[in-house]
Structure formats: C-alpha cells, structure tokens
Amino acid sequence: MADSDGFIVVKKGKGRRPRPNRDCVSSSTEVFDRNKSDHDIDLGRVKEKIHLLRDELKCSEFYTNVLDQLKQCCLTVYQERKKQDSESRCDADLEDVERDVAGLCLNDPPKNTTLPPDMECICYGVGNISGNIIAQYQLGLVMALREDFKLDQDRCFMFDPVFTEGEKQTLRDLHFSIIPVNEEGKRRCPRPALFFLPHCGKAFYNNLLWCNWQPQTLCNIVIIGNSFKAMVERTPERLLKETGLYIMKIQEYTAEIPVSQAFHHSDVFNDMAIHYFPLHRLTTAPRELWEAHDAPVYSQHDAEIILS
Template sequence: MSDTGEEWQVARRRKGAARKSKPIQVSSYSSCCQEQLDIGKTVKRIRDTVSELRSEVFCQLWKEQVLVAGSATLSKPPENRDTDGTTDQLSRCPQLECVCYGLGSFSSCVSARFQLAMLLLLLDAGQIPLRDCSVYDPMFSSGERDVLRELGLTVLTENEEGKRLVTKPTLFYLMHCGKALYNNLLWKNWSTKCLSQMIIIGNSFTGMMDRTIEREFKRDYSYVTQAVSVCEEGQLPCPSRLIDIFSDTAVITFPTSSLNKLPQSTWAEPPEPKYQHCPDLEIIQREAKS
C-alpha cells in the first residue's frame, strides 16, 4: 500500500501548479532514478498496462468516440461499424498525427502509466504510426525518454509550452494539463483553418470554467473562454476505480460550421497570452534565453 500511496502523491505533485518564479532543478533523487531505470522492465510494465486496459468496456467507448471525431476532422463520412464497435474507415487515418504534452513521470506514477497506455491504444485504433506521435514533458527523466523511444514514439526536445501550430489534422492528447497549456495551444492556432484541424483529448473546457472564478478565467484564459461557444465536447466515460486517472476527460473538436458563425474580427491579430495575474501557473515554462 505504501508504494501505491507514494505513486499517487507523485501524481498529485506532478499535476499541481508550478510556480513561475521558481527555477527548475533536478533533484538528487530524480538523478538517481534516471540512472537506475530499467528500460526493458519499464517497457514491459507499460505493455502489461495496455493489455489490462484493452479489455475494458470504457476503453472501447473511448476509441469509438475518438475515431468518430477523427473522421469528422478529416471530412470523411463514417462507414459501417465493425463488430468491436469501431468504424472500419475511421481505423485507417494515415493523415492524422498526434502530439502529447504533460504525461508526467510514468516510471514512478501509476496514473501517468495508465494514461500512456491509453494513448498507445488510441494510436493503434486510429492506425496512427507511433513515430507520428510526438511527446513532451519537462518532467521526463533521460531514462523515460529512452523508454518512449523504445516504444517507437518521437520525443520532443524543446518545451513548446503548447504553442504548436498545426499544419495537418492533429490529435492532441493533454491529460490533466494546466489551463495555460490549453490556452496557449488555442492562441497559436487561433484561426478557422487551424482550429478545424484539431482534436483535443483532455479536460473539459466547460469543466475548467465551472471550477474557476468566471472573471479571472475570462481575464487569464481568454482563448479557452471563447472556444467554449464554438467547440463540441464529447464526455468520455470513466470507471469509478480509475476516477483519478481519467476523470473529466472529453473529446473536443471545432466544427467549421460553428467557427464560421463568429465575426471576422474574432480572428484578427490575437495577442499572445502573458499570464501576468497567475502567480501559480499550472505549466512549467521554458527558461528565458539570456
């Protein structure tokens, strides 16, 4: 029980706010874990978790909803469903790529490991090549980066802070990430062309608003605030025993028909978010270049 308790404590610390003014340092404990991480054993633990999730009913429902969203984003009509509830045409979307931010330390945190396993299952369901999924978290140790490469994923080397411009239909896997990361992503793609090519698997935008003082939310996260009125959210199911891992997760898309209803002035020269009133920003920002 103590090991499990420690894992959940790591998860809570990982998902908590990171102070903007505090420099990021690698502790001696973290360095020790990097040296001792058994790559093969860690890969096996992840694959065992994938096998555990694969048989779950809620996992099949996740795959179905995500694949339907992928079909809509790629502007392809769904075909007849397979016996497992997915869609035949939807399971072949080579145009779709994936970006995953904020996964956490999956070698020590059970929730992060389950979230990684779910990501691998969704990539398999959509037949998205592993190399077309880019992952990044400033918390990854060197050993964890090696594990991700061993699995076949592409490990990013730069902290993009979510500011990635999409050039093709892209699935963003952002499990329990900070509000600023979502806001940054929306700002960078604040146009009808870019937003309509995005699928987000992450925290419900409406849920974020409900848990934050409205005045402060509109001031600090203006792009999420505006997106609420034009996005479509499909809440993803979560069994009670995994509530801390997959709760409040939705598939979020941006239909062109909804985006086109907004006045053209909505998209004119969107200012970059500064977060001047957020002392406890929920993301780790990249270090300023001297």
C-alpha cells in the same frame, strides 16, 4: 495525498493504516523520488508494466467507448477538411467528392473508411512514467490508441519537462518521438492532429488554441483533456481571462464529448472530455473573435505551466 505536481506524497508515522480505496489507483501507487537517478530504476520493468497496463485498457469497456468516440470525431474532422478542400479546387469533380463526404455519417461510419492519413498524435504533460502509475496508465492509453489508429513513430510525439533521460529513451523504445524543446503547447496544426493533454494546466490549452486561432486550423484539432465546459464553469472569470482567455472564447463553438467514467480507477481519467471544433460552427463566429488575437502572457510563477 498528491502534491502540486500530481505525485503521491507518503507520510510516515505511527497509527492505524487507512484502508486503501480500491477505486483510486493513487491509493497504492509507487512514489516517484526526484532524487533517484535513471541508474536506480529498472526501465525494462517499467516498459513491461506499461505494456501490461495498455493490454488491460484495451480489454476494458472504457477503452472501447473512448476509441469509438475518437474515431467518430476524427472522421468528422476529416470529412469537413475534405469538403473544404474540394470547395477550393475549381477543377475538382465536386459532385463525386461531395457524394463521398455525404457518405460519412457520424453515427454510422461507412465500412472501409480510413482516418486522416496524415494525422499526428501529440502528448504533453503525461508526467514521470518510471514511478507514477497514473502516468503509466495514461501512456498505456496513448499506446493503445496509436496502435488502433495505425500511427508510426514519426507521427507520435511526447513532451514533458519532467522526463528524465532514461524516460526519454524508454519512450523512444516504445516508438514515440521526443519533442526536443518546450513548445508550451504552441504547436500549429496545418493537418489533422490528436492532442492528449492529461490534467494539464489551462495555459497549455490556451496556448494551443491561440497558436491555431483561425477556423481553417482549429478545425484540424481533436483534444483529449480537461473539460473546457468544467473549466469555464468552475473558474472565476477574472482568473480565466488571465490563463484561459482563448478557452473561454472558443467554448461555445466547441463540440465536447465527456469521456466515459467506466474505468475502474476513478482518478486516472477523471474530468476528461474529447473536444473538436466543427468548421460549420467556427464560421458562424463573428469576425471580431478572430481579429482579437493577442499572444497570451503568463507569470513565471504560474503553477499551471513550466515556461521555456
């Protein structure tokens, strides 16, 4: 079974060995030993394995679907931002800009259209990549997306408080930048940003939303992570107000696309969705929504987030 951190606990004992579930990658995953030092782990082999998992993903129908959906979402974010910028420049040629924007159709993206040139990719909470195959698959997905989106190392960021020093160096070798401090998800986004938050606690999403709680910044964000719709439906309102108030507030203004479940391991990307915040929806919200902007406060014992 999995412990509270998502790692696999193996119970030893006599008896009949259960048949592994071939649809569940955790049925055969390696055990991450928290007492094992970086010197005991072959990090070179870890890098090779992650590259193999990335290649496996890129050949899958699951990845093709996710990539197409993400490109459409990011193009939508970009076109709304261009339109907003054009409307704020009095000396711009609005007719030409609006014609360019109108040409970006979500269902039929035009040829030779690029994604936002200044977009960043931020990943929180992927877990220990040296001994957890779910974390390795999730990292493989980020690597594949980074390559297809043509993002350089200085625009691809990783953080998890459980990373060992060896894992941090491995991620640098794989061309990621390590966020030096625990941001707790509080990263402001004045430019387009793609967040990958695999199975993170509600407080991470809540902090990210709170930190960008105005239409002009929320519209820059695309999130791959736990379904907001599922969080709101499955969590009692009293508990959601404690750790996910901003998720609850923004859910009706969020565009959510369920991530395809076509991947052959059912426990790697389960219950995930792509979220973005169309500006035309945000601007229909009542002014009172944006004025109620108190900083979230969590208990030090909250199991959903590791506080800095």
